[in-house]
Amino acid sequence: MLVENNVALQPYNTFGIVARAQRLARLRAEAEVLQLMSSADWAADTAAAPPFVLGGGSNLVITGDVKPLVLKVEIAGRRLLEETAKGWLVEGGAGENWHAFVAWTLEQGWPGLENLALIPGSVGASPVQNIGAYGVELQDRFHSLDAIDLYTGKAFSLDAAQCGFGYRDSVFKHAPAGEKGLGLAGRALITRVRFWLPKPWKPVLGYLDLERKMAETGVSAPDARQIFDWVVAIRRAKLPDPAVIGNAGSFFKNPTVNEVQCADIIARDPKVVHYPMPDGSIKLAAGWLIDACGWKGKSVGNAGVFERQALVLVNRGGATGGEVMTLAKAIQTSVYERFGIRLEPEPVVI
């Protein structure tokens, strides 16, 4: 374990924003975390601010050089822990690449994560924002995780209920002293995540884009590999590849409203894309709202709105975190003025 000074962060954030970490520690094993915490520099490194845990950097906007100690989690390893008549229990190290992990489970013959193919980021970051796509959320397949408490150095495990999952939300996104209390941001360093993939496998095909694929191909009973391939193709067609155009996926969460608010918005624009939720609330497509305000293809400095999906902000080359946030605020203002809806950003801003 080595703490490096003045480290370029551009390769470690999918937005491709140029910034530096004053101090960065690469952690390849649990023991290295404990070694770091008992090192002579730890107290000084964490005196002014808690450390910042960096996963795959795929849900992050960096607005300047990062002063807190950056912990770059590189813990590897993937294994089957258990197979029973009811399912497979699979574990991944926090530093494993998410998409490679999903592909590996399918190659082993353990289906269940296929709808979550090609999501950028790491296994350890997947529970933080409860990643979700095409009708499946991480919490639907999550079993438990291991973490280290950066306040005490103690290892602990959490089950799904303890992670407090919500739509693109978990305890790991909330500060310990924040409004929700008991948050674990800056406190828990996730080391390993376990997934429960139930038998018999059941395909999740309710999402419109997947229904379209079934209609186009005439395949009405796809296997998990087929769904994986479709999801990869849909994402490639709609979303920019961070290796080519910097981005952090959807920049805003899809807002939920009640029936009265929805009726008001429909009166302003009858074409608004909306989905009734099981709890009676209505989810609105943030991408549609932004698109309706004319933002597709627009830019502020080098930050822009992706031409094919208005929910995705992109780095057109050399964008600063400040430009991204200025663009985000301008979008929020115009959506609020037109529809009375406050959009909430999805990424973590540092």
Ligand code: EPU
């Ligand atoms: N739409 C527009 N214009 C746009 C963008 C979208 O009219 O510019 C409309 C679409 O036509 C569609 C609706 O809005 O009717 C929803 O669009 P889409 O199916 O692309 O999904 P989304 O709601 O924009 C969400 C997730 C994505 C996830 C997809 C598929 C959020 C914030 N985003 O996007 O997640 O991949 O569904 O499940 O929930 C991410 O979180 O980074 C992410 C990419």
